[in-house]
Amino acid sequence: MKRLWNSHFLLAVFWTRWRRLAARSICLGAILLLGALRIANDAELTFVSLALLPVLVIAWIDGRRNGLLAAFLAAAMWAVSDAAHEREFSAQWIPWANAATRLVTYSLAALLVAQVRLQFEREHESATRDALTGLYNRRAFLETGDSEVDRAMRYAHPLAVVFLDLDDFKQLNDSRGHAAGDAALRATAAALLGVLRASDRVARLGGDEFAVLLPETPYDAAVEAGRKISLAANTALADFRPVRTSVGVAWFAAPDRLFPAMLKAADELMYEVKESGKDNMRCRRFATPPVPERET
DSSP states (O other), X not given: OHHHHHHHHHHTTTOOHHHHHHHHHHHHHHHHHHHHHHHHTXXXXXXXXXXXXXXXXXXXHHHHHHHHHHHHHHHHHHHHHHHHTTOOOSSTTHHHHHHHHHHHHHHHHHXXXXXXXXXXXXXXXXXXXXXXXXXXXXXXHHHHHHHHHHHHHHHTOOEEXXXXXXXXXXXXXXXXXXXXXXXXXXXXXXXXXXXXXXXXXXXXXETTEEEEEEETOOHHHHHHHHHHHHHHHHHHTTTSTTOEEEEEEEEEXXXXXXXXXXXXXXXXXXXXXHHTTSSOEEEEEESXXXXXXXXX
């Protein structure tokens, strides 16, 4: 969970639009403040290196384009401060050369940071996403699940875990080849994404197994979500006979165990469906709080 949170922090995933705007405003204000300080002390203190910091921050959170704009602003600020205190140079071209040097330095730093951010995003994507379907992989799903369980315990919210397995998937691979099997997996992933809320989390756990986490979901809504998931997946698999789906839905009024155990509970429900004939769904309540006794 800590690794995933750190990745979100570095990638600014949690930043809302106004937070990003606030960070950008602070950085731009810092550049202007440094220029004002330089003018105020007659250029005895230059703060050239300090001006690089807000440029790097903007390049990281806003990308290459805005990073270059910040670099231009920082270089222009130094040129203006040079002109403001009327410093004398041995040649007229020197302040322009200084401004150009700063612009190149700041711009290269912004480009480098933006590229590092892009590479970091790619590595984060490959570490948390399934290469075939683009869904969360098992590791990312478990980390996200741990976070959601902590939140559900803190606020006493219910949640549900859905486990889905493709019936007779091996038969499809054997009869039509692995390309057809891969297409079936991608079709299933697309179907799941099409019926889930933005707050839900879906993953391919490996092979032909998928899982969905439904935060803040009442029992009846979890059952309905399980039906929608089953219907959507089976509709998407219509061209991949004989593949169908077995679905287990474990609903928790309040988390009473770690997330891997909650996922296992949904997995066991799915296997009950397998053992009773496949192509069906089974739901069960867990950790239902006791009903308070009435006062007499």
